[in-house]
Amino acid sequence: xxxxxxxxxxxxxxxxxxxxxxxxxxxxxxxxxxxxxxxxxxxxxxxxxxxxxxxxxxxxxxxxxxxxxxxxxxxxxxxxxxxxxxxxxxxxxxxxxxxxxxxxxxxxxxxxxxxxxxxxxxxxxxxxxxxxxxxxxxxxxxxxxxxxxxxxxxxxxxxxxxxxxxxxxxxxxxxxxxxxxxxxxxxxxxxxxxxxxxxxxxxxxxxxxxxxxxxxxxxxxxxxxxxxxxxxxxxxxxxxxxxxxxxxxxxxxxxxxxxxxxxxxxxxxxxxxxxxxxxxxxxxxxxxxxxxxxxxxxxxxxxxxxxxxxxxxxxxxxxxxxxxxxxxxxxxxxxxxxxxxxxxxxxxxxxxxxxxxxxxxxxxxxxxxxxxxxxxxxxxxxxxxxxxxxxxxxxxxxxxxxxxxxxxxxxxxxxxxxxxxxxxxxxxxxxxxxxxxxxxxxxxxxxxxxxxxxxxxxxxxxxxxxxxxxxxxxxxxxxxxxxxxxxxxxxxxxxxxxxxxxxxxxxxxxxxxxxxxxxxxxxxxxxxxxxxxxxxxx
Numbered sequence: 001x002x003x004x005x006x007x008x009x010x011x012x013x014x015x016x017x018x019x020x021x022x023x024x025x026x027x028x029x030x031x032x033x034x035x036x037x038x039x040x041x042x043x044x045x046x047x048x049x050x051x052x053x054x055x056x057x058x059x060x061x062x063x064x065x066x067x068x069x070x071x072x073x074x075x076x077x078x079x080x081x082x083x084x085x086x087x088x089x090x091x092x093x094x095x096x097x098x099x100x101x102x103x104x105x106x107x108x109x110x111x112x113x114x115x116x117x118x119x120x121x122x123x124x125x126x127x128x129x130x131x132x133x134x135x136x137x138x139x140x141x142x143x144x145x146x147x148x149x150x151x152x153x154x155x156x157x158x159x160x161x162x163x164x165x166x167x168x169x170x171x172x173x174x175x176x177x178x179x180x181x182x183x184x185x186x187x188x189x190x191x192x193x194x195x196x197x198x199x200x201x202x203x204x205x206x207x208x209x210x211x212x213x214x215x216x217x218x219x220x221x222x223x224x225x226x227x228x229x230x231x232x233x234x235x236x237x238x239x240x241x242x243x244x245x246x247x248x249x250x251x252x253x254x255x256x257x258x259x260x261x262x263x264x265x266x267x268x269x270x271x272x273x274x275x276x277x278x279x280x281x282x283x284x285x286x287x288x289x290x291x292x293x294x295x296x297x298x299x300x301x302x303x304x305x306x307x308x309x310x311x312x313x314x315x316x317x318x319x320x321x322x323x324x325x326x327x328x329x330x331x332x333x334x335x336x337x338x339x340x341x342x343x344x345x346x347x348x349x350x351x352x353x354x355x356x357x358x359x360x361x362x363x364x365x366x367x368x369x370x371x372x373x374x375x376x377x378x379x380x381x382x383x384x385x386x387x388x389x390x391x392x393x394x395x396x397x398x399x400x401x402x403x404x405x406x407x408x409x410x411x412x413x414x415x416x417x418x419x420x421x422x423x424x425x426x427x428x429x430x431x432x433x434x435x436x437x438x439x440x441x442x443x444x445x446x447x448x449x450x451x452x453x454x455x456x457x458x459x460x461x462x463x464x465x466x467x468x469x470x471x472x473x474x475x476x477x478x479x480x481x482x483x484x485x486x487x488x489x490x491x492x493x494x495x496x497x498x499x500x501x502x503x504x505x506x507x508x509x510x511x512x513x514x515x516x517x518x519x520x521x522x523x524x525x526x527x528x529x530x531x532x533x534x535x536x537x538x
Contacts, residue, residue: 074102084261118432122439124477140414156336177316178490187228222346348406355404361514387500395456401481405437
């Protein structure tokens with residue numbers, strides 16, 4: 001008999017004999033495997049997160065590096081340029097601590113400004129070389145340097161920062177209205193009287209012996225004088241809250257937004273304004289200012305022409321409007337130059353008046369002597385002839401401009417080709433170069449050991465001597481409150497007259513002192529009193 005082992009057959013299946021021992025996974029081993037997997041993922045995440053700051057550090061190192069082809073000059077530490085992010089130090093304090101020594105020793109330094117390393121100059125012979133060679137050291141403002149930025153949106157391309165044929169076009173149109181031999185002093189006197197009235201009213205309201213703040217009144221006065229003297233507009237900023245239109249109020253907002261240290265030193269951030277609500281608002285304000293100013297100016301001129309009202313004198317605004325209407329200027333060029341007239345014609349005066357209240361308020365001997373000279377004229381209606389004949393008044397204004405230049409530092413020139421500044425400092429093409437007027441004006445090698453002191457007597461005894469020194473120092477590059485040579489400020493004559501008229505009226509009617517708790521803070525674009533109270537007594 002044959003024995004057979006019969007294996008069961010499954011339909012449609014093939015039977016496979018298992019190979020090796022059966023698989024068995026212990027629960028502990030399973031969880032350990034899962035743990036290893038999670039640990040690996042966690043490490044990957046940590047590596048990724050760690051790479052982000054590393055990438056940022058690498059980018060900043062590249063962004064902040066000093067280009068190899070810049071000249072071998074002392075380098076001001078990068079952090080000095082961003083002190084405004086956490087420090088309340090003024091520009092004069094920063095200069096004394098970090099800039100004075102290298103600048104007085106070498107005449108020029110490398111400094112971080114507006115998103116790049118630039119060259120800052122204070123040595124007079126280097127300055128005159130730069131000022132005289134306009135074709136080599138070309139004017140190039142924010143519209144060229146950082147065209148996407150908020151500040152470029154505000155100022156645009158204008159008579160101050162343009163170059164070549166464009167600058168010649170603007171100058172040909174605007175110069176007759178900015179550089180007059182005789183300005184009408186009636187608007188200056190009218191607004192100066194109103195200014196003093198407002199200060200006295202504020203003092204009476206506060207009570208005798210109680211300090212008052214004058215910064216707001218100074219801005220309102222400056223805006224009103226600018227409007228009546230250059231734009232044929234009485235904006236009535238002193239008479240009404242924010243004036244007849246929103247322009248003076250917009251100015252206050254602009255000054256708060258424009259020079260925030262983070263965006264001022266890293267203008268590339270403005271390219272991401274769509275992510276930053278405050279910068280979106282800043283762009284809106286800049287456009288509102290330009291549109292409002294243009295509409296106000298054109299509306300006023302058209303209304304007067306329809307009524308047959310002719311201006312008492314031809315102003316720069318009439319010249320700009322005519323050039324715009326006959327096609328010599330585009331709408332943007334017209335608007336940009338309107339804006340720069342508005343901005344510079346009031347801001348420079350505003351800064352100078354703030355410094356005047358500070359310096360003469362704490363220097364009572366100067367105040368007493370100046371008042372005596374003014375009262376000796378026996379007039380309450382000063383003309384340009386009267387104020388220009390007063391030697392001590394002239395000396396005080398010149399000395400204010402020396403110690404408190406309205407624009408203390410400006411870097412707005414670029415080398416169009418490789419240059420040799422002063423025949424000793426090689427500068428590659430495309431490098432931005434600027435100057436520090438404050439540094440020039442307080443250099444003891446130029447102005448003597450008392451350079452930091454307010455001494456009007458240094459200018460001479462007669463008006464003729466003072467004018468001669470003013471011109472001599474300007475040509476030498478040792479006195480540059482208005483720049484120098486072909487690009488000197490066309491409105492400097494008006495600024496001097498404006499200050500003399502205001503000082504005449506203020507000193508004639510007011511005596512004041514400054515609270516010892518006050519300080520005058522110098523910012524990159526302004527001077528203002530802070531921390532304390534200012535006491536003004538009639």
